[in-house]
Amino acid sequence: MIVGTVGCGLRYAVKRSGNAVGYCSLTIKCGTRDEGDFHSGIAHFTEHTLFKGTERKSAKVISGYLDRLGGELNAFTTKEEIVIHSTVLKEDLGKAASLLLELATCPTFPEEEIAVEKGVVIDEINSYKDSPADDVYDKFEEALFAGHPLGRSILGTAASVKKITSKELRQFTKEHFVPMNMALAIVADIDEKKLEESVLKLVGKVFKNEPATGGERIVTPIPVKPAFNKQVEKRNHEVNAVIGNFAPSLDNTEERFAAILMSNIIGGPASNSLLNSLLRHRRPGIQSPAEQPITGEKRMGLRCRVVIFTVHRIRHNDNQSRVRARQLGKMSGCDLEGYPEDAGRGIFLRQAEGREKAVPRPARHQLRQR
């Protein structure tokens, strides 16, 4: 793999693979946490409306551009980044990479397209109401990061999305969509040196001789609050529970790797045998958080700590489940004394007691993608 930085500040990584198709992605360091005074959900809405027209292509042309080559074009937004990506035959990678950069550098945000897209996003917001496992995360983050953009749902609310204007989208991308915030990655069965040359040529064409400016993350301090213990009543079959705290951001690579390693030791997204034997097989009643990371608590450079673990699917009205949840809590170093005895069907949230007092400093977290 070859990695590097172009003069304008854009970073790139190219890697040879043995696959018949090639992959290309453009990541922009700009997500929900960067929304500041903008309307909630603007990062995600920007991702949707990048496809609605550029200075050279209409929404219709963009929609069919890679389709006609048998390729795919898609995107997602997390709390820390917007990623546009495509899969094409390797011969078409130049077109794909060029399109991704075009979408990110000269979107026009046509008013009439935006009006239609609001309906699409509001549908998406509503659709998550049928997913309790997603809902519990949103509720938890809302409580943990209350008052901070990180506490917002990635999608925003129907009310906030309705207020977003073309002008606001242009302002948002002007502030954040700068080469210093961008990283282009290509994986394909092509010589890496040649790939690098093509990337340099393409990026040079798009950004001319622009100097590297901007890209500094505007850090909004997180208001610190005492540990909490909340319950939300829902009509679900299961209880979904999250117990957690702060953790290292995407920006904080080294600490983050340490946290991921700790997560894998305790259980991890692949649900290791320790977790399986402690919870799933020996202690029916609590299902392991198969899809969600279990992150070990760790003192971080940024004095941020994260979601420590999640317990999905505690059987309601089952005292044994509560006992097991406490055991799991102890295993991860959490004090779970406050586990509510009357936890019924619903969503149960708990921020762990910190071993040190957190101070208001930047939190940089990667959270689930949508």
Add this chain to the structure above:
Amino acid sequence: MIVGTVGCGLRYAVKRSGNAVGYCSLTIKCGTRDEGDFHSGIAHFTEHTLFKGTERKSAKVISGYLDRLGGELNAFTTKEEIVIHSTVLKEDLGKAASLLLELATCPTFPEEEIAVEKGVVIDEINSYKDSPADDVYDKFEEALFAGHPLGRSILGTAASVKKITSKELRQFTKEHFVPMNMALAIVADIDEKKLEESVLKLVGKVFKNEPATGGERIVTPIPVKPAFNKQVEKRNHEVNAVIGNFAPSLDNTEERFAAILMSNIIGGPASNSLLNSLLRHRRPGIQSPAEQPITGEKRMGLRCRVVIFTVHRIRHNDNQSRVRARQLGKMSGCDLEGYPEDAGRGIFLRQAEGREKAVPRPARHQLRQR
């Protein structure tokens, strides 16, 4: 890629990749559709309990075996197959492949482990109740394949799972877990010829000089019924709808590829630009079936046709959505005249009118994995 068949009937495929880790899977042609007179959910329950002990290893040893190498071991069941798979460092592929074959050839199904696992599976059954998009498929297949094992939920019911015994599991695997029904696949950064040699050696050791016997799928005829139009009341936010019919099985490769191609033309799991512009962007109210295949109707050799398309997330009480659903129906050749005017919040199922009368013949379908 090298593919081949060993004397005992087991098929294999080995492929060189450029990845640091190796992948290994053992697929057994045996799923929900092969349950016949066994209790509903036995295929899936077999998959779970293969890990509960073999003639040489206890459940605990199996659980930690690849974990200790930093690897992963998992499995899933569909209506047509059980797949056990692992990801390990390439040096450990021999151990992984050997373990997969051991799990499939000499499981002991210890009674006490089975009792515990029933709790785990019943939890899993209950957890799907919180997922309307899964539920609509189960309900649809139940109606489409009524009276046939294909109409059963992959997981079975709490009542049927409780009845499964160790003896029944042994009988089920004896009938279906024969080399003729197995395929071993390995993808790793290892010379393909060497990989093939290792596979032949390993399989020879496991199956000795057994001749190829068994493996013929016992075909249960599907009772044919007139097209139906059903609604199920649910308390979900959205209406989830499926409109479909029979389609070619995993066994029927050529017809299946044709159906997949048709699916991609109409919309496909990647949701192409045609589908996006028709539904998602131009017609808010119906969200595209982003995760589910849209399969074009096609006359099949087996006279089976499949799920033609699914419309998730129709806004309830929205007349425009109904109009759009009809348009989508026409696009895929379905008669949607019967679309219920009073479709409220709920699950809406409809089998399309066939252009020819289906006759009671084997249906061989690949369906979602769990």
